[in-house]
Amino acid sequence: MHELAIVEGILGTVIPEAEKHQVKKILNINMRIGELSGVVESCMQEYFSIASAGTIAEGSKLILKPSPIKINCPDCGYDGTIKKGQYACPECGSFRFKILSGREYYIESIEAE
Numbered sequence: 001m002h003e004l005a006i007v008e009g010i011l012g013t014v015i016p017e018a019e020k021h022q023v024k025k026i027l028n029i030n031m032r033i034g035e036l037s038g039v040v041e042s043c044m045q046e047y048f049s050i051a052s053a054g055t056i057a058e059g060s061k062l063i064l065k066p067s068p069i070k071i072n073c074p075d076c077g078y079d080g081t082i083k084k085g086q087y088a089c090p091e092c093g094s095f096r097f098k099i100l101s102g103r104e105y106y107i108e109s110i111e112a113e
Contacts, residue, residue, distance in 0.1 A: 003043040007051050010062075010107060015055055018112055026057040028111040034067040035084045036102040069102030 010029060018026055033039050041064050048062040068081045076092035079100075089097050 002038075003040055004047045004051070006039065006105065007044060007047040007062075010048075011051055011055065011057060013107065014110055015057060018056060018110065021112075023056060023112040026060045026110060026112045028061045028063055029057070030063045030065065030108045030110070032067040032104065032106055032108050033064045034102040034104045035069050036099070037105045039064075039105055065108070067101060067104060070100040071097040072100055073097040 010031070014026060014029055033041070044064060045062060052058050052060065069084060070079075070081050071089070072079050073089040073092060073094050073096070075094040075096055076089060078089050078091040078097075080090070082090055082097075088095055
């Protein structure tokens with residue numbers, strides 16, 4: 001259910017910024033969503049449709065692009081990606097890796113007219 005709060009935060013950021021720049025209509029909001037963020041895309045889309053009603057974002061698209069999980073392994077020096085559910089370094093099998101990205105969610109860009 002935290003997707004509703006995320007959507008409200010997105011709109012609370014995007015709409016005032018768009019209005020400041022005299023935007024008439026927001027067309028697309030492009031976001032990066034980390035594979036480990038816990039965000040459920042279908043919930044985001046549903047809440048976005050509801051929360052954007054009656055605003056300059058109504059009818060716009062919320063475009064969610066996945067952000068891969070990137071790690072660094074101190075045991076072998078591997079810097080790269082792993083798949084969700086993989087719990088060991090793909091190079092050496094160590095469990096001591098540090099997650100560098102994959103938990104984030106952020107607005108990447110906005111398209112408007």
